[in-house]
Amino acid sequence: DVKVTQSSRYLVKRTGEKVFLECVQDMDHENMFWYRQDPGLGLRLIYFSYDVKMKEKGDIPEGYSVSREKKERFSLILESASTNQTSMYLCASSLPGTGKRTGELFFGEGSRLTVL
Amino acid sequence: GNSVTQMEGPVTLSEEAFLTINCTYTATGYPSLFWYVQYPGEGLQLLLKATKADDKGSNKGFEATYRKETTSFHLEKGSVQVSDSAVYFCALDEPTSYDKVIFGPGTSLSVIP
Numbered sequence: 001d002v003k004v005t006q007s008s009r010y011l012v013k014r015t016g017e018k019v020f021l022e023c024v025q026d027m028d029h030e031n032m033f034w035y036r037q038d039p040g041l042g043l044r045l046i047y048f049s050y051d052v053k054m055k056e057k058g059d060i061p062e063g064y065s066v067s068r069e070k071k072e073r074f075s076l077i078l079e080s081a082s083t084n085q086t087s088m089y090l091c092a093s094s095l096p097g098t099g100k101r102t103g104e105l106f107f108g109e110g111s112r113l114t115v116l
Numbered sequence: 117g118n119s120v121t122q123m124e125g126p127v128t129l130s131e132e133a134f135l136t137i138n139c140t141y142t143a144t145g146y147p148s149l150f151w152y153v154q155y156p157g158e159g160l161q162l163l164l165k166a167t168k169a170d171d172k173g174s175n176k177g178f179e180a181t182y183r184k185e186t187t188s189f190h191l192e193k194g195s196v197q198v199s200d201s202a203v204y205f206c207a208l209d210e211p212t213s214y215d216k217v218i219f220g221p222g223t224s225l226s227v228i229p
Contacts, residue, residue, distance in 0.1 A: 004159070040221055041221060042221040042222050043160075048214065048216065058216075090160070092159075092160075096214075103150055106161075
């Protein structure tokens with residue numbers, strides 16, 4: 001069975017702290033994604049990666065960075081957390097490589113981050 | 117740019133009622149269309165998809181037809197169950213080289229016995 005695992009379900013951090021959200025997939029997927037989910041706004045894409053060490057900005061990358069050193073792991077980094085980054089963060093992966101699309105994303109259970 | 121609009125929720129239905137959740141989209145080119153579902157405490161999972169005009173996607177009793185002329189992809193189920201209580205997201209894929217998916221705001225459904 002396919003599996004996307006996010007390291008923390010719930011985090012509470014203080015303003016200005018550096019925050020790491022980790023995501024691991026065991027399906028040998030090429031693409032990985034970070035979304036944030038907010039009520040009334042749905043899911044908004046922060047960053048995605050289509051290969052190891054490759055990354056692309058999504059629709060709302062400001063205040064975030066990412067790292068993909070290994071194919072199975074994609075990390076989201078908040079360099080200096082702010083209260084407006086309080087949200088649910090969802091990691092996803094999909095199989096296809098460059099030039100292919102399926103739209104079939106596999107999601108983790110989410111990490112709910114509260115910044116005080 | 118491309119976007120997805122869904123009917124406002126929350127939607128509350130009695131068990132065995134008929135369900136329709138409206139979805140319309142704006143897109144250039146010919147996107148594929150999707151419905152994802154998020155059960156309480158879980159991540160999203162793909163419910164059904166349609167890749168071209170007039171295609172019908174179906175799964176678990178849910179159906180949606182890709183209507184290019186009305187740019188719509190409404191979700192329907194003839195008889196809902198309590199276990200269908202979840203948030204439903206309509207989505208489309210952008211015509212890029214990668215699996216970039218754009219989601220609607222989601223519609224919360226509660227089914228009461």
